[in-house]
Amino acid sequence: MKQHNYQGTTTVQVPLPTAFDSIRRRVPEWWAKHFEGSSQSKGDRFTVRFGTTFVTFEITEMLPNQQIVWKVVDNYLPFIDNKTEWQGTEVVWEFKEQDGAVQIHMTHVGLTPESECFEVCNKGWNGHIQGSLHNLLMENKGNPQ
Template identity: 30%
Template sequence: MTQKNYRRTIQTSAPMSEAYSALTTGIALWWTSEAGKFEKVGDVAIFGFSGKNGYWTFKAIALEPNRIEWECVEALHIHEGKPKEIETEWLGTRTIWSIAESDGGTEIQLEHQGLTPNLLCYDICEAGWDMFFVDSLKAFLDTGTGKPFIGE
């Protein structure tokens, strides 16, 4: 049986250009205030959570108006009470953001390739992406105010 990657889609009233900016240079406004940014393919950015739950480092693989792809090149996902293997489960995974015009706004699909239900972190990460992508990014694009993690 093939394990399915995490995948969600949101609809927003924002234009594609704003969605692209939010996923490249505005990540701190909806995911974590401790976020890097991507301005060109090959850029590497760190996304942290005040050392509490670790950090992830991503490399920009594709930065196109309708498709953005990041590859996780370093991972330290800390969760007390979970096996040590959880720390690097995102290593080598890829987030692929597909952006398309839709009903006067924009549709964004996130597929996190490699984030599958067989991973120790899946339930935690699914809930995290649902909170930050489905809720916070959508709120940011629709209202200008996201709900990112704010470090101490």
């Protein structure tokens, strides 16, 4: 059986550099209020925290206005048995201009339906991408947790 990685997409009416920069520089404004480190350049590391839950990423790819890859180097998910399930997974952001809008597509490589966290994490990512990130870009007001 083929594994399907989590995927989420939002389309926004903003310039491509604005969309790209919001993933790079504005993580605390759309995802996690508790943010440490830097998410701006290849090689940077940052941690997001939600209570006792945390995820630390390293940026392994940064292709301006095209793609950003965050690799999970450490994590703790207290609400599942395999508390480090995300370790070694990658979050891949891809950006495409079409018809005067920008499509932001995110794939969490390694977060599959077979993952213990899939149901909860699927709902969480959908809310962050299609809700908070979308609202940040369209209304300049995200809803970070």
